[in-house]
Amino acid sequence: MNPYSLIDFPLIDPHAHMVSRTTEDYKAMQEAGVVALIEPAFWLGQPRTEVGSFKDYFSTLVGFERFRASQFGIKHYCTIGLNSKEANNEILAEKVIELLPLYACKEGVVGIGEIGFDDQTPAEEKYFRIQVDLAIELEMPVQVHTPHRDKKKGTYRSMDLCIEQGIAPHWVIIDHNNEETAKEVLDRGFWAAFTIYPHTKMGNERMVEIVKQYGPEKIIVNSATDWGISDPLAVPKTAQLMLERGIPKDWVKKVCYQNAIKAFGQSGQFNESDWNSEVQKIDQREKFSGNSILRGGQVPQVEDKKIIR
Amino acid sequence: MLSMSSIELEKNRLIKIDAFLFEKLLSTCTPKAKDWLVKKTETLNQDFHKNSFFLAYSASFRFLGKDEVIFSNEELETANNLCSFWNPQGMKQFEIARLILFLRYPITDKIDYFETINKLFGIADMGELAGLYRSLILYPFPEDFQFIVADGLRSNIKVVFESIALNNYYPSLYLNEGQWNQMILKSIFNGSPLNKIIQLDQRANPTLSRQLSDYANERWAAGRTVNPELWRVAAAYTDNQLLEQYKRLFSSVNEFERKAAALACATSKSEDAIALFNINLEYKKEIETQKLNWLDFSNEWYQSLL
Numbered sequence: 001m002n003p004y005s006l007i008d009f010p011l012i013d014p015h016a017h018m019v020s021r022t023t024e025d026y027k028a029m030q031e032a033g034v035v036a037l038i039e040p041a042f043w044l045g046q047p048r049t050e051v052g053s054f055k056d057y058f059s060t061l062v063g064f065e066r067f068r069a070s071q072f073g074i075k076h077y078c079t080i081g082l083n084s085k086e087a088n089n090e091i092l093a094e095k096v097i098e099l100l101p102l103y104a105c106k107e108g109v110v111g112i113g114e115i116g117f118d119d120q121t122p123a124e125e126k127y128f129r130i131q132v133d134l135a136i137e138l139e140m141p142v143q144v145h146t147p148h149r150d151k152k153k154g155t156y157r158s159m160d161l162c163i164e165q166g167i168a169p170h171w172v173i174i175d176h177n178n179e180e181t182a183k184e185v186l187d188r189g190f191w192a193a194f195t196i197y198p199h200t201k202m203g204n205e206r207m208v209e210i211v212k213q214y215g216p217e218k219i220i221v222n223s224a225t226d227w228g229i230s231d232p233l234a235v236p237k238t239a240q241l242m243l244e245r246g247i248p249k250d251w252v253k254k255v256c257y258q259n260a261i262k263a264f265g266q267s268g269q270f271n272e273s274d275w276n277s278e279v280q281k282i283d284q285r286e287k288f289s290g291n292s293i294l295r296g297g298q299v300p301q302v303e304d305k306k307i308i309r
Numbered sequence: 310m311l312s313m314s315s316i317e318l319e320k321n322r323l324i325k326i327d328a329f330l331f332e333k334l335l336s337t338c339t340p341k342a343k344d345w346l347v348k349k350t351e352t353l354n355q356d357f358h359k360n361s362f363f364l365a366y367s368a369s370f371r372f373l374g375k376d377e378v379i380f381s382n383e384e385l386e387t388a389n390n391l392c393s394f395w396n397p398q399g400m401k402q403f404e405i406a407r408l409i410l411f412l413r414y415p416i417t418d419k420i421d422y423f424e425t426i427n428k429l430f431g432i433a434d435m436g437e438l439a440g441l442y443r444s445l446i447l448y449p450f451p452e453d454f455q456f457i458v459a460d461g462l463r464s465n466i467k468v469v470f471e472s473i474a475l476n477n478y479y480p481s482l483y484l485n486e487g488q489w490n491q492m493i494l495k496s497i498f499n500g501s502p503l504n505k506i507i508q509l510d511q512r513a514n515p516t517l518s519r520q521l522s523d524y525a526n527e528r529w530a531a532g533r534t535v536n537p538e539l540w541r542v543a544a545a546y547t548d549n550q551l552l553e554q555y556k557r558l559f560s561s562v563n564e565f566e567r568k569a570a571a572l573a574c575a576t577s578k579s580e581d582a583i584a585l586f587n588i589n590l591e592y593k594k595e596i597e598t599q600k601l602n603w604l605d606f607s608n609e610w611y612q613s614l615l
Contacts, residue, residue: 055432062434067466101360105367106434268371 002033004236006243009253010035010275013235014260015114015143015175015195015222017042018076019057019065025225025232026072032236035275036075038264039065040114040143042083045227051095054082058103066108075275077264079113079143080104087127088119097130104138110264111135113143114175117154120147125161132165140267142172143193146181155181159188173220173263178202182210186218191263195224196234204234204241211242216251220259316416319449326391326447327412329384334405337378345372346406350413357415359425366410366429367437373403392447394478394507404440408447416449423453430457438464439472445479455483462492471501481508490517493542494524503538504607513545522551529557537569537610541603544573547582555582559589565610568592572603 002008011033018026018039029037039061048054061078069076080103082096103109112135117124135142142162147154155174162172169189176195177185185192194202194210202210211219223234231237239256243249264270335343349365380388380398388395400408411429416422433441442461445454458480461473473480474492484492489512496503503509521543525535540558543551551573558570567589574586575596586593595601 059432059434063438064466066435067468102363102367102432105364105371107367107370107436108434 002031002236004032004240006240007033007236009033009249009257011235011239011256012260013037013223013225013232014173014220014264015040015193015224016232017224017226018069019044019060020227021225021232023068023072026069026074029232029236030072030074032233033239034074034235036077036270037069038110038143038260038270039076039078040145041078041080042114042145042226043085047086047089049089049092051092051099054096055099058099062103062106062108077108077110077270079111079141080109081112081115081131081143082127083114084116084118084124084128084145084147087115087124088121090123093123093127097127100131100134101138104134104140108269109140110267110270111141111143111173112138113141113173114145115142116145116158116175117147118145120150120154120157128158128161129165132162132167135171136165136167140171141264142167144172144174146174146176151176151178152180156184159185159190162190170263171266175222176202176224179206179210182214186214189218191218191220191259193220193222195222196231196238197224198229198231204238207238208242208245208247211247211251211255212245216254216259218259219255220263221255316418316449320416322392323412323447323449327409329387329391330397330405330409330412333378333380333384334373334402334409337376338373338402342373342402342406346409350409353410353413359428362410362414362425363429363432366407367434369403369406369410370436373406375401375403377401378405394446394482395444396476400443404443407437407440408444411441411444412447419450419453422449426454426457430460435466435468438466438469442469442472442479443477445473445477446482451479452483454479455488458483459488462488462495467499467501470495470499474501475505476507478507480506481512486512486514486516490514490520493517494520497521497524497536497539500536502607502611503536503542504604509542510545513542515546518543518546518548518551522548522554525554526550534563537565538603538607540569540573541576541606544577544582547573547577547579552579552581552585555585559585565606565613568601568606571596572601572606576603 013029013034014037016037016039018037041058041061058080066076080100082093082100087093104112112131115128115131117128132142144158146158158174162169173191173193174185175193177192182192194207196202196204196207207221221235221238223232224230225232225234235256239252242252261270261272353362353365378400385396385398388397414422414425430438430441438461445451445458448454458473461469464470474496480489480492493503493506496506521539525539528535555570555574558566561567571586571589571592574582577583592601
């Protein structure tokens with residue numbers, strides 16, 4: 001039974017920084033209907049000072065975190081990139097850029113991201129452009145973080161930059177939109193993603209109004225849940241609220257599931273069949289004697305319901 | 310640094326394996342996949358760059374299919390002749406492509422070779438790691454992979470751990486006793502099936518028996534059960550503590566525990582254990598007539614977990 005009573009369809013959270021979350025969060029997301037999520041590479045709060053820290057972080061995204069999610073029946077994907085904040089450390093940035101192609105082609109990497117502007121410095125712009133070029137070369141979508149400060153200008157600049165580099169808008173997901181940026185992003189043919197944060201960015205109720213106003217065609221809802229105040233259940237909660245407020249179910253399915261598949265599926269690495277077949281389990285060698293305690297990672301191994309008994 | 314002759318020798322062996330895999334893979338994949346693989350391997354052959362190699366290795370997933378390649382019995386025999394204990398059954402198309410790229414890595418000297426290996430493992434995703442480990446016994450200088458293998462066995466990612474521990478000859482051939490015992494203990498912790506471990510009985514040892522016996526006592530003290538396959542391994546070196554445990558198992562309400570006790574006693578070399586076997590009649594006849602053995606026991610037990 002989904003705790004969000006109106007949700008009887010699968011959900012995707014296409015922006016969730018799960019390395020910062022607990023297994024309880026995974027469990028809650030799964031119970032609320034999240035079948036797949038995308039973890040964009042970003043900064044960890046503490047700036048990294050060595051390229052090896054990036055390497056191990058990227059390896060975590062395609063390795064241990066993918067496994068951890070699978071234990072809770074959630075299919076984990078990621079986007080790989082150098083985030084805007086750390087792009088300002090140019091000596092390090094050069095080395096990270098060299099590392100990116102080695103990870104971008106891996107299984108389950110669905111785009112280049114999250115990249116974009118923070119302070120909107122020349123260094124940020126330089127590495128933003130380089131990474132859009134990489135996306136074009138590898139035929140991958142781009143997940144663009146838009147800045148908290150001077151947001152409107154930063155968002156417009158991001159779109160201009162993408163067009164200048166020669167990537168078509170339908171390959172680009174502009175993230176963290178609000179009422180002030182939505183129209184321009186949609187008018188220009190980009191995907192408009194909205195991050196539902198408890199205090200900043202976008203709230204559930206405002207999100208409902210935006211979907212009412214613009215319709216569901218190129219809008220994507222995400223949680224961007226991370227190490228800060230954020231909510232891993234933002235997508236299910238928003239879906240529930242939209243349904244309560246009378247938004248048609250097929251609209252809700254689009255903004256909380258299908259549009260993410262359309263946008264990130266362009267990578268060829270994000271297909272519904274991945275998580276649907278995951279339920280049946282495909283790889284014979286991951287099973288034993290036709291059986292598995294973890295059922296190939298499908299069922300979380302909860303030995304004791306309570307830790308102390 | 311190695312003499313050229315030993316590298317040459319390895320190369321000759323690898324060329325044959327490569328040819329076998331290449332032919333088989335090309336006969337199963339789409340023309341587009343074939344084109345990609347042929348072009349990639351040719352480019353790497355003519356103008357080798359490490360980064361292009363790493364990229365091609367990862368990108369194989371995008372260009373080759375995910376279908377399993379089915380080898381005939383005849384082909385499996387060929388495979389086994391090319392490398393003892395090697396069984397390619399169950400590999401997917403993209404995994405074979407990766408293996409081909411890997412086997413073609415131009416080895417000039419061992420230091421450079423292992424630098425690349427370390428990097429390849431270092432940046433590998435979950436599936437790549439498992440794939441690399443599954444084919445360990447094919448690689449040149451297998452004894453030098455022990456460090457990398459020990460690292461893989463420390464992994465908590467089940468698919469990675471099992472790619473080494475299960476259906477793989479490498480551990481039985483190259484792990485020392487300490488490493489082997491840790492692998493068995495960890496298999497039990499992870500819920501990995503012991504009956505898929507190659508040479509499980511042959512590598513039994515007194516230390517392992519003691520470790521398993523202690524582990525069972527810890528679990529029992531906590532009011533938990535243990536994987537009854539454990540007794541198969543422990544039985545080889547039965548001591549007094551194990552004898553007490555068998556007695557407890559014989560009086561268990563769980564059928565699998567009673568069967569495991571009977572099998573453990575029957576397969577143990579301990580006279581006391583055999584004496585126990587002779588006075589516990591429930592499964593005695595079935596075991597003596599081979600109707601009950603460890604293999605069927607394991608299968609039945611895993612079925613019961615479904």
